[in-house]
Amino acid sequence: MSTFLESLAPDLRHAIEESGTKVLFEAGEAxxxxxxxxxxxxxxxxxxxxVHDDDLVLNNLGLGDVFGEIAGLGGMERTASxxxxxxLVLLRVERDALYTALQTRPEALKxxxxxxxxxxSGMANRMTSRSWRLQAAEHELEIGRxxxxxxxxxxxxxxxxxxxxxxxxxARVVAGDFYDAxxxxxxxxxxxxxxxxxxxxxxxxLFMTLFRSLIRATAQSRDFVTWAIDEKPGESSASAGKDRxxxxxxxxxxxxxxxxxxxxxxxxxxxMFASVFVGLLDPETGxxxxxxxxxxxxxxxxxxxxxxxxxxxxxVVGIFAGANxxxxxxxxxxxxxxxLYTDGVPEAMSExxxxxxxxxxRSLLEPWRGGANELLQEIVESVSEFTGDARQHxxxxxxxxxxxxx
Amino acid sequence: xxxxxxxxxxxxxxxxxTIMRLMGSLDANTQSTxxxxxxxxxxxxxxxxxxxxxxxxxxxxAGMRAIHAVTNLLSPDxxxxxxxxxxxLNPSPAAAKVFKTLGFDAFIDVHDNINEAIAxx
Numbered sequence: 001m002s003t004f005l006e007s008l009a010p011d012l013r014h015a016i017e018e019s020g021t022k023v024l025f026e027a028g029e030a031x032x033x034x035x036x037x038x039x040x041x042x043x044x045x046x047x048x049x050x051v052h053d054d055d056l057v058l059n060n061l062g063l064g065d066v067f068g069e070i071a072g073l074g075g076m077e078r079t080a081s082x083x084x085x086x087x088l089v090l091l092r093v094e095r096d097a098l099y100t101a102l103q104t105r106p107e108a109l110k111x112x113x114x115x116x117x118x119x120x121s122g123m124a125n126r127m128t129s130r131s132w133r134l135q136a137a138e139h140e141l142e143i144g145r146x147x148x149x150x151x152x153x154x155x156x157x158x159x160x161x162x163x164x165x166x167x168x169x170x171a172r173v174v175a176g177d178f179y180d181a182x183x184x185x186x187x188x189x190x191x192x193x194x195x196x197x198x199x200x201x202x203x204x205x206l207f208m209t210l211f212r213s214l215i216r217a218t219a220q221s222r223d224f225v226t227w228a229i230d231e232k233p234g235e236s237s238a239s240a241g242k243d244r245x246x247x248x249x250x251x252x253x254x255x256x257x258x259x260x261x262x263x264x265x266x267x268x269x270x271x272m273f274a275s276v277f278v279g280l281l282d283p284e285t286g287x288x289x290x291x292x293x294x295x296x297x298x299x300x301x302x303x304x305x306x307x308x309x310x311x312x313x314x315x316v317v318g319i320f321a322g323a324n325x326x327x328x329x330x331x332x333x334x335x336x337x338x339x340l341y342t343d344g345v346p347e348a349m350s351e352x353x354x355x356x357x358x359x360x361x362r363s364l365l366e367p368w369r370g371g372a373n374e375l376l377q378e379i380v381e382s383v384s385e386f387t388g389d390a391r392q393h394x395x396x397x398x399x400x401x402x403x404x405x406x
Numbered sequence: 407x408x409x410x411x412x413x414x415x416x417x418x419x420x421x422x423x424t425i426m427r428l429m430g431s432l433d434a435n436t437q438s439t440x441x442x443x444x445x446x447x448x449x450x451x452x453x454x455x456x457x458x459x460x461x462x463x464x465x466x467x468a469g470m471r472a473i474h475a476v477t478n479l480l481s482p483d484x485x486x487x488x489x490x491x492x493x494x495l496n497p498s499p500a501a502a503k504v505f506k507t508l509g510f511d512a513f514i515d516v517h518d519n520i521n522e523a524i525a526x527x
Contacts, residue, residue, distance in 0.1 A: 198467035200434050269482075271474040275467070275508060294508040315509020319474050323509070343467070 003064025004043055012111030016043070019097035025088040032068065033081045040094045041072030047088035051080050060085070069119070073098075141173045144205065148174050151209045157183045157190060161283045162401050164192075165372035167380055169344075169396040176204025176274075177342050177395035178212045186222035187247045189280040193219075194340040194399050196295070197274045198316075207263075207272045211317065214262060215278060218255040222247075248280045248289050249327050256291045256317065256325045263318035273318040277310075277340050286332040286403050291325045293317045296346070300330060301337040301375070305366030337372055337402040339365075341379075344396035348383045351390040356383055372400040408464070410436035412443045423524050424452040429461035432469030440469075444476040453491060454527045455480060456520070460496035465504045477514065489514045493523040 005013050020043070025031055031042065034053060043066050051059040051067060058080055061067055071078050073095055102109050156164040164181050176197035183190055195211055197204040217224070255278060263272075275295040281288050292298065294316030300308040314325030332338055341361075348356040364382050368375060376398050383396065408431035417423045424447045432440060444455065455476065459465070473494070480491040494516045497505060505511045517523035 196467070198471040199437070200468070269478060271471045271478060273467075273471065273474070273508075296507075312507055312509060315512060316470075320509070320513055323512075 004066040005064065008115060009107065009111030011105045011108035012115065015098060015101040015105050015108045016093055017091075019101040020091040020093040023090050023092045025084040025090065027084050027086050027088075029084045029088075031082040031084060031088070031090070032078050034078050036078045038068060038071035038074075038076060038078050039096070040092050041069035042067055042082075043091040043093070045089040045091055048085040049082050049088065050085050051082050053080050069116075073116070141202075144202065145170075145173050148205055148209065151212050152178060153180055153182065156181050159183060159190060159283055160404075162190060162281070162403055163372045164190075164399070164401045165376050166400075167376045167396070167398045169380075169392070171344070171392045171395050172201060174202055174205035175395045176200055176208050177344065177397040178208045179340070179397050179399045180212060180216055181399060181401070182216065182220070184220055184223060184251070184280070186220075186226065187244055187251055187280070188283065189244070189248050189251070190283055190401070191219050192279045192281065192338065192340060192399055192401055193276065194295070194342060194397060195274045195276040196342040196344075196395070196397070198272060200394070203270075203272065207267075207274065207318075210263065210267075211259060211274045211276065214259040215255055215276070218258045219251055219278070219280075221254070222251070244282070245287065245289070248282070252278060252280060252289055252291050252327055253325070256293060256314070260293070260317045260323060260325070261321055264321035268319060268321065271319060273316040275316050279338065279340070281332065281338070281401065286334070286336075288330045288332055288338065290328045290330070292328065293325060296341060296343055298341075299339045299365065300332060301339055301365055301368045302333065303335070303367060303369065305368055306362060307336065332401075332403045334403055335405040337368070337375060337400055339375065340399045342395060342397040344392075344394040345379065345383060345398065347394055348387050348396065349390055349393055350386055351388050356386050360386070372402040375400050375402075408433055408435045410439045411461075412439065414443065414447060417524060419524060421454050421524075421527055422452070423454045423456060423527060425456045425458060425520075427458040427461060431464040431466075432459075432462050432472065433464055433466035434468035437468045437472035437475075440472045441475050441479075444479055448479045453480065455492045456495050456523050456527075457492065458495045458520070459498070459501055462498065462501055465497065465501040467504075467508065470504065470508055470510060473510070473514070491527070493517055493526055495520055495523050 031049065044061060044063055048062045050057055067082055152168060156166060166179055176199060178195045180193040193215055197207045197211060276293045277295045277298050279288055279290040290310060291314060292310055292312045293314050294312050298310040299306045308330055310328060310330060313328045315323050346356055346358045346361055410428060410430040410432055413427040415425050417425060426443060477489055477492050492514060494514055496518055497516060502516065505516060515526055
């Protein structure tokens with residue numbers, strides 16, 4: 001590839017060489033910074049430079065390359081910073097000196113116009129190629145979003161004793177929050193799960209699929225295994241005759257311990273964790289067994305508002321191998337609702353940066369008499385009114401289950 | 407965009423302890439600032455670390471991820487020692503609540519006195 005000077009018409013090249021002066025820079029020294037006023041451009045005679053905007057490196061240039069010509073010739077502010085990567089010898093060409101040299105060389109002036117047109121066209125090509133790459137990345141992310149949506153339940157369980165409702169609102173294209181609700185025939189329990197993977201974006205989304213899958217697969221393992229040995233789900237000979245409350249607690253312990261220890265020992269070096277609430281409801285009696293692993297308090301809403309808060313019974317899942325998780329017990333009476341939510345609700349931010357806060361949520365819930373769907377809708381409306389036009393900064397996820405009145 | 411400043415000092419006693427004073431917000435935007443600074447310290451020989459959180463006005467779960475990542479840096483080969491090499495000093499009540507809710511308080515000691523924190527290392 002020819003260098004910048006070699007690519008020029010001879011007259012222009014002579015004009016530049018004549019009007020330029022040699023300048024030296026040490027490694028690490030700034031040639032100029034973004035926002036500086038510009039009256040010259042540079043040709044690299046020795047060494048390498050980095051064109052950058054703070055930490056973002058835009059280009060690396062070396063022997064024979066030119067930089068700063070657009071702002072330098074136009075007398076504008078520098079649009080990027082240039083820093084010496086190594087010791088530098090530069091040919092510094094001042095605009096005024098070049099114009100003086102050009103006055104006696106009309107051919108060189110043509111050459112300059114043609115050089116600027118070439119560079120302009122090269123820049124336009126690079127922009128087009130960047131924009132294509134950006135579009136391709138957005139397309140990939142959109143595929144990711146669709147696939148991730150498949151890791152949330154398609155439909156909520158339809159069992160006569162309970163009304164189940166959910167709300168899921170991702171802050172970015174892909175999310176770190178998840179929820180799940182499914183019936184487990186082998187132990188006759190309705191499973192209600194909500195989780196929040198720390199951090200945001202693609203990393204959190206990958207871990208969301210891992211946590212959700214491990215929890216669901218382990219919780220349903222009795223059913224999955226009995227299918228494999230030709231029994232129908234719910235007709236497991238292994239669970240026949242056993243106390244279902246004990247089975248439910250065993251299932252909870254297994255689910256949370258397996259998920260925690262698997263992620264902590266297999267992916268511990270990434271330090272990715274999730275706060276998770278897993279509840280198993282007895283459809284007939286309303287008895288709830290649960291593990292709250294470092295998650296927001298869950299609420300049981302009665303006729304007069306929050307009757308019971310269910311605080312953490314253990315740490316977050318995925319980083320503390322061998323951690324202990326207590327099993328909590330509570331009772332959902334007829335007409336009462338279990339409300340699970342992620343911190344995207346209390347931490348929703350207004351335009352002025354104020355948080356919605358748990359107090360607002362609590363006062364909204366007092367008193368509460370409606371159904372699960374209306375409950376979530378009311379919270380969504382209240383949060384949305386509070387945040388106004390502020391950008392949503394965290395996923396907002398809720399799951400509610402109301403035990404029907406007799 | 408949130409911001410996090412970190413001042414680093416060393417306390418030479420029975421054990422050389424590196425103290426990082428965090429100022430600002432420890433969240434998804436700034437977690438790498440803490441990890442990078444801790445990596446720098448570990449690369450230049452730091453074995454014991456105190457995170458002074460008195461200047462942290464917001465601590466999010468991504469910030470907690472960064473704190474766990476720092477414990478991983480300090481003793482990558484000995485999981486049981488992880489929290490022994492790192493102590494947390496003076497979190498605000500809100501930050502202390504995050505520690506407790508997420509259950510980190512059972513694995514990483516939180517102190518309100520620097521001498522106690524150093525003695526616990």
